[in-house]
Amino acid sequence: MDDLEQLAKLIERSNQIVVFTGAGISTESGIPDFRSPGGLWEKNRPIDFSEYMASEDARREAWRRKFAMDEVMGNAKPNKGHEAIARLYELGKLNCVITQNIDGLHQQSGIPEEDVIELHGNTTYAKCLDCHERMSLDEVREIFQPEETLPICQKCGGIVKTATISFGQPMPIREMQRAEMEAIESDLFLAIGSSLVVYPAADIPVIAAQHGAKLIIINREPTQVDPIATLVLNKEIGETLDLVTKL
Structure with missing residues (x-):
């Protein structure tokens, strides 16, 4: 039995599947990987949350970057990998998707x-x-636009920001707690397109494995979590998921 057949069998036998995705699944939709060598964060130093809160100039620069990035990300569409995960959801096999991605x-x-x-x-x-x-x-x-007037909340006058978690900004407590709960309750946990080096998010697949889930890692490159995985596939994500969900 090859790797794809093995994964298909695991999916077939599982009822509490949780998927965890990182940047690798979205690069196949043309969205750049921010953290990789030569990525956007190497060319533009990320704006820390404290700086964003303290400086109008920092907020203006953040919005300039945001609208420039939208020219790249704005036309991105779900690829075969996203569609395969959605098929698992439609079949009632998938509880939820936990994602590090911000692209929707x-x-x-x-x-x-x-x-x-x-x-x-x-x-x-x-x-x-x-x-x-x-x-x-x-x-x-x-x-x-065009005079770079900063947006303020029309309801309370507060500072407005994209709904992303910036460097220095606390992780969302409710989402982290739910992710951990879903990992604990899963019987099959698919970590897809993540280098598994960004914490605390990278702890979630480990928690799943520690509580008895079979951990599957699909990523183009090896990760530090590979040794505890049931199965590791260093393959293209969209093609792999598309094939597996159609077996």
């Missing part, structure tokens, strides 16, 4: 928003940092 492509693929646990937030909308009122990017763009 799992939701676009058909998985309901409430079953996508976003550990690092979402870049497709903005929100007030005080009252959490949601704001569309079109609204922000209309305010910001």
Whole structure:
């Protein structure tokens, strides 16, 4: 039995599957990997959350970068990998998706928003940092351009930011707690397209394995968690998931 057949059998026999995704699944949709050598964070130093809060200049630079990035990310669509995961959800095999990605492509693929646990937030909308009122990017763009006027919350006057988790910003407690619970209750845990080096998110697959789940890692490169995995596939993600879910 080859690796793909083995994975297909594991999926078939499992009832509590949880998927964990990282940047590797979205690069196949044309979205750059921020952290890799030559990536955007190497060319542009990330703006720390404390700097964003303290400096209007930092906030303006953050919004400039955001709208420049939208020219790259704005046309991204779910790929074969996202669609294969959505098929597992439709079949009732998949409890939820835990993701480090901020692009909203799992939701676009058909998985309901409430079953996508976003550990690092979402870049497709903005929100007030005080009252959490949601704001569309079109609204922000209309305010910001062309004179770079900073958006403020229309409800409470608070600072508005993309709904992502920045460097120095606390991880979302509710999402982290739910991710850990889902990992503990899973019987098969698929870690897909993640280098598994960004903590605390990278602890989630380990927690699943420690509580008895079979851990599958699908990533182009080896990870430090490979030794505790049931199965490791160093393959292209979209093609691999598409084949496995159709076996």
